[in-house]
Amino acid sequence: MDDFYRENILDHYRYPRHKGHLEDPDIHYHDVNPFCGDEITLELKVEDDRIVEAAFDGKGCAISQASASMLTEELVGMTLEEVRQLNKDYIIDLLGIPIGPVRLKCALLPLKVLKAGVWGLEEWPE
């Protein structure tokens, strides 16, 4: 139990990083998890195929929101090609906990929104 909701996740949930909106974002994408209603909006500013600013907004469970907060921390400086390579394991490593198949959808929603916004990939990340 303490493992699953370890302090790092709760910290990102309570004090999300990069939460809010950008002025004139180059990329803006929003999606929901139809099974639970988690919502994530992601905004990016991009220069020379490299992310220079990232922000998210959303509502939902601790896992989905912490995942978005952690992901946006990593995005700044990343190239769009690097974004294409991000996968499920990357998010699980970020969260640092084992996640079952149902909660995985919560954890992966921010990555799904990111990939859809950047590359138009609508599928859940493998």
Added chain:
Amino acid sequence: MTASTPTLQVAPMPTVAEIRKDFPILQQEVHGHPLVYLDSTASSQKPVQVIEAMDEYYRTIHANVHRGVHTLSEAATTAYEDARLKVARFINAPSTKEIIFTRNTTEGLNLVAYSWGRANLKPGDEVLITEMEHHSNIVPWQLICEITGATLRYVPITPRGELDYDALSQLLNEKTKVFAFTAMSNVLGTINPVAELVARAHAVGAIAVVDGAQSVPHLKTDVQALDADFLAFSSHKMLGPTGIGVLYGRKEILQAMPPFLGGGDMIREVKLSGSSWNDLPYKFEAGTPAIAEAVGLSVAIDYLNQVGMDWITEHERQITAYAWEQLQQIEGLRILGPDPERRGGLLSFIFGDIHPHDIASILDMQGVAVRAGHHCAQPIHDHYGISASTRASFYIYNSLDEVDRLVAALHQAKDIFSF
């Protein structure tokens, strides 16, 4: 020789401990704690009698029904039709012709919407449903209204989670051709006055379609007393297997309806120029049905009858009243829906600002299984301005101790999220 004194034979009341012995799945630990299963509203567990009957069916008499003349086919057909008779008696349907086996409640409601709706609805007609419906009693009507040009209207719910009867009086009028509503809300627990609502529908010439998914497993059901035109429910919520459900339909209405799905078993004659339909209920059962599942459902009904529907209703009332009292005492917890005496055996709630998924995960780590999300009823959650809720639901095998386990786990959730 002395005559023995006659003794009154009274069947002993079952105890929860005895009932639980029949449910192998409940005898396990989850994350190191004895499983507390509080998600029967989503799907109930199965007694060993049901599991063994299905196993036995496959081991001894399985064959396809209604066609072969060999011994196994006859035995399978008899078992399948016996199940239909069992269902008819369980809900006091006048005839087995009125019992259609479907996959589940959803399919039954779709059958009515598509088959009856396509033949009877036209622009200017109105379909009336309520804001407390499960998606399966909303979406088929939205689809059929789009196809036929009929207008879909919704009865709003009051802050207490009951139907707004003033609004209903306005909305149910001579334009209304169908009034479809749930007998018991799967989120609010609200028990609707089915017989009264059916009578009001009939008074304006509308047919009444009842979603019995939550009521039939928990409350004694008599379709003749209710006077319902249609009643749909699912086996898997009443101790039976998944994959089979029931649609009760009034014979005269079913006879006048076109088929839903086309295929084998539902035809009288197939010619290249066209086909004619089989008699009721087969007209609505295209293709090989869920035979083993019908056998399982039949034994589930035996089990419910043996324990007694009145006992089940009373047992759930006691647990729900206790759970209501306990949960009310938890600071920051708000229960959705009406008071315990006006609801069935389920409690949906929101707890501070902890997301229901987080609550359910924390409870799961304590071995307590609850449902989190919108429970396939988004309009209710929109009504309360929330996106999701947590739901604990009770059935035949749940105990007061399990409510205590739920309460303890909720306190743990509060500690973790420390508010």
